[in-house]
Amino acid sequence: MSTPNSPSHWSGVLNSALDAVGNTPLVRLDRIAKNEGLKCNLLGKAEFFSVGGSVKDRIAKRMVEHAEKTGVLIPGQSVVIEPTSGNTGIGLALACAIKGYKCIITLPAKMSLEKEVLLKALGAEVVRTPTEAAHDAPESLIGVAETLRDKIPGGVILDQYSNPQNPLAHYFSTYGEIAYALETSDLPRKDIALLVAGAGTGGTISGLARAIRDAEKEKADGHKAFILAADPEGSILGGGDVGQYQVEGIGYDFFPDVLDRAPELIDAWIKSNDKEAFAATKRLIKEEGLCVGGSSGTALASTLKWLRSEAGRKIAEDPEANVVVMLPDGVRNYMSKPWFLESEEESSELHNTIRSIIGRDLNDA
Numbered sequence: 318m319s320t321p322n323s324p325s326h327w328s329g330v331l332n333s334a335l336d337a338v339g340n341t342p343l344v345r346l347d348r349i350a351k352n353e354g355l356k357c358n359l360l361g362k363a364e365f366f367s368v369g370g371s372v373k374d375r376i377a378k379r380m381v382e383h384a385e386k387t388g389v390l391i392p393g394q395s396v397v398i399e400p401t402s403g404n405t406g407i408g409l410a411l412a413c414a415i416k417g418y419k420c421i422i423t424l425p426a427k428m429s430l431e432k433e434v435l436l437k438a439l440g441a442e443v444v445r446t447p448t449e450a451a452h453d454a455p456e457s458l459i460g461v462a463e464t465l466r467d468k469i470p471g472g473v474i475l476d477q478y479s480n481p482q483n484p485l486a487h488y489f490s491t492y493g494e495i496a497y498a499l500e501t502s503d504l505p506r507k508d509i510a511l512l513v514a515g516a517g518t519g520g521t522i523s524g525l526a527r528a529i530r531d532a533e534k535e536k537a538d539g540h541k542a543f544i545l546a547a548d549p550e551g552s553i554l555g556g557g558d559v560g561q562y563q564v565e566g567i568g569y570d571f572f573p574d575v576l577d578r579a580p581e582l583i584d585a586w587i588k589s590n591d592k593e594a595f596a597a598t599k600r601l602i603k604e605e606g607l608c609v610g611g612s613s614g615t616a617l618a619s620t621l622k623w624l625r626s627e628a629g630r631k632i633a634e635d636p637e638a639n640v641v642v643m644l645p646d647g648v649r650n651y652m653s654k655p656w657f658l659e660s661e662e663e664s665s666e667l668h669n670t671i672r673s674i675i676g677r678d679l680n681d682a
């Protein structure tokens with residue numbers, strides 16, 4: 318059973334950047350809650366505070382350290398190869414840079430330039446693959462990674478899609494931090510009423526769901542958290558047909574092995590489209606000062622949809638209900654993306670005042 322983690326005391330000297338994985342803040346989203354007329358405590362787990370910038374640092378560190386312990390990774394010989402939408406790759410490349418492994422990442426074309434540039438800065442080789450390729454096609458991110466593993470001496474795929482260390486990272490580290498934060502808070506209740514997480518490999522939501530259910534069994538007070546998975550339109554994980562979408566990191570055209578679909582874990586799936594996701598992302602930035610990425614918007618959009626529904630009303634109107642939303646990465650992964658650069662908003666009154674004072678457009682320096 319996972320236990321509440323004590324906080325990581327970063328005031329001390331860390332042995333390496335790997336000691337700065339996870340230990341992210343759980344932040345009240347009071348402005349959005351107020352603007353939505355919610356009475357519940359809306360809380361965001363801001364994973365971009367982790368050293369590599371995302372929730373996936375946790376599984377990268379755990380998969381590498383487990384592979385070393387079990388002899389799968391051999392220092393000086395092994396080459397880490399991983400298919401990824403970028404963040405797991407960044408976590409792995411960071412671990413490989415520190416531990417001295419070569420690293421090769423296969424990355425679908427739709428993923429941001431920022432992720433590619435950072436991967437290369439961390440020393441990884443990056444192979445782009447066609448976004449629309451089916452997961453089991455030889456030219457897909459998985460197919461190309463497998464071909465490279467078979468042909469490169471020492472090639473190892475740690476395989477986030479089936480590696481049990483993926484959900485276990487969340488069972489032990491992510492859940493423990495959330496439980497500790499709630500336990501030591503001044504919130505009236507210390508348990509989770511609603512947990513929301515987007516699903517890519519499904520490791521985050523599966524690991525958290527299993528830890529929550531085990532904690533509920535142990536406490537045996539009858540309380541049961543509602544666990545909601547957020548899924549983009551175009552992904553089959555939450556039902557529906559395969560389609561293209563811009564949000565990165567979540568949704569697939571297959572069911573990864575680590576996505577635990579045991580009936581007692583995930584209570585519902587809510588789908589959101591790109592427009593809803595990116596609008597919610599910009600709200601988290603502008604209303605809460607949390608510089609999060611697009612899949613955080615999918616998670617928030619799905620959360621608000623559910624809280625507005627009949628099924629979510631009881632929690633939405635309960636001032637003692639804690640709603641925890643996983644915010645997986647940061648907007649610095651996406652600064653050049655059109656969805657982030659575009660602004661549909663009219664210039665503000667202040668903008669126009671400034672313009673009239675200086676007598677030119679603000680950018681015309």
Ligand SMILES: C=C(NCc1c(COP(=O)(O)O)cnc(C)c1O)C(=O)O
Pocket residue numbers: 371373400401402403404405406515516517518519520521522565566567610612613645646
């Ligand atoms: C699968 C990968 N990312 C998962 C991810 C997720 C989903 O996390 P999972 O634990 O894989 O379900 C959500 N948001 C972002 C921005 C992500 O990068 C990857 O980086 O290869």
